[in-house]
Amino acid sequence: MACDNSRKLPLIDLSGLEGPERGRIGKQILEACETWGFFQCINHGVDKSTQNAVREACLEFFKLSLEEKRKWTTSLATFEGYSNPKHKENTGKLAKTQEGVQFLFNLRDPNPVVNEDHERLYPSNPPTYKPAVRAYFKESIALEKKLLAVLSEALGLEADALMKGLEGGAGEAKFAFRSSLYIPESRTEDELAGIGLPPHTDTPSMLTLLFSDDVPGLEIEKDNEWVKVDHVPDSYIVNVGDPLEVLTNGRLKSVEHRAYAHTTKERFSCIVITIAQEEAKLGPLPQLIDAARPALYETRTMAEFMARLTTVGYGGKSTINFAKRTAVPVA
Ligand SMILES: O=C(O)CCC(=O)C(=O)O
Ligand SMILES: [Fe+2]
Numbered sequence: 001m002a003c004d005n006s007r008k009l010p011l012i013d014l015s016g017l018e019g020p021e022r023g024r025i026g027k028q029i030l031e032a033c034e035t036w037g038f039f040q041c042i043n044h045g046v047d048k049s050t051q052n053a054v055r056e057a058c059l060e061f062f063k064l065s066l067e068e069k070r071k072w073t074t075s076l077a078t079f080e081g082y083s084n085p086k087h088k089e090n091t092g093k094l095a096k097t098q099e100g101v102q103f104l105f106n107l108r109d110p111n112p113v114v115n116e117d118h119e120r121l122y123p124s125n126p127p128t129y130k131p132a133v134r135a136y137f138k139e140s141i142a143l144e145k146k147l148l149a150v151l152s153e154a155l156g157l158e159a160d161a162l163m164k165g166l167e168g169g170a171g172e173a174k175f176a177f178r179s180s181l182y183i184p185e186s187r188t189e190d191e192l193a194g195i196g197l198p199p200h201t202d203t204p205s206m207l208t209l210l211f212s213d214d215v216p217g218l219e220i221e222k223d224n225e226w227v228k229v230d231h232v233p234d235s236y237i238v239n240v241g242d243p244l245e246v247l248t249n250g251r252l253k254s255v256e257h258r259a260y261a262h263t264t265k266e267r268f269s270c271i272v273i274t275i276a277q278e279e280a281k282l283g284p285l286p287q288l289i290d291a292a293r294p295a296l297y298e299t300r301t302m303a304e305f306m307a308r309l310t311t312v313g314y315g316g317k318s319t320i321n322f323a324k325r326t327a328v329p330v331a
Helices: 022-035 049-064 066-072 116-120 129-154 161-167 242-245 302-313 318-323
Strands: 002-004 010-011 038-040 082-085 100-108 176-182 197-200 207-212 218-222 225-228 236-240 257-259 268-277
Touching: 022 038, 022 129, 049 100, 049 116, 049 129, 049 176, 049 207, 049 268, 066 082, 129 176, 129 268, 161 242, 218 242, 236 302, 242 318, 268 318, 302 318
Parallel strands: 002 225, 010 038
Antiparallel strands: 038 236, 082 100, 100 176, 176 268, 197 257, 207 236, 207 268, 218 225, 218 257
16 A cells, blocks of 8 residues: 555544534534544543643653563453563464553443452552553543544434443443553664554444654555554544444444554554443444445444454454445345
């Protein structure tokens, strides 16, 4: 795929979202999710100091010695904890090439002490880490919920329709946080494309909120070309994940993207994502199926999506294609 540097990801100002401008902003978000699967937003309500604190705490963690960081080495059972591409023993088929830490939170309890294992995988060094992530997480969840509600309304549905769809009869969704450090590599620019994070769609994530430092690195597939995303200060990059494409019967697009490493600069990014419970049944919402647009996807459980991800591996569009119906019945 070639690179196209002339096209720009839609940038949406959310400042009027709770007022009379809500309908217009909702339409902009919907259109961006239908055509790009991505948008960038400003005035999103997450405090700048909260964002800065999380970035600083995460960077401080990444600066620790490898021996120290490995105290929180990833558990393959939950994908939580610290992973390092140069030490692959614990990353299995999900191996990526950036260094990262990830953990899950329950929606009802934003204090992420779910069980002993979870607590063990959640870094306590530096001491600022947990409080900074917790505060950041709370504000990001509020933004996730706000965006899912406005998207539901823009689709002509009740405000809670998408969140209910993600619950899929299995109870409240979970959220996860992942912070990543893209380590500089001494290779040519061409070789570095996709080295940071290979092309993929977001399989477990309904809606991904990405926040990064001022070093750009994300590329999005658009009409068979890679489009680089510029850094916009204090913004979020938001994208549709596989479950949201399935729930909206293909109206919103889960689009392939990748991230590149740089030759000299480090890059920090972190994501907050919404994840269905394992038993949740994910299929097109009945309100979005009709004779003109029959169901394009099978209903599958979240566990089936995850099993597909761990057996086939991370990358490409294989998990979303797995949910597609092979033959669409005549209505
Ligand atoms: O770091 C980035 O820019 C992209 C991260 C991403 O796509 C992911 O974690 O799924
Ligand atoms: Fe992603």
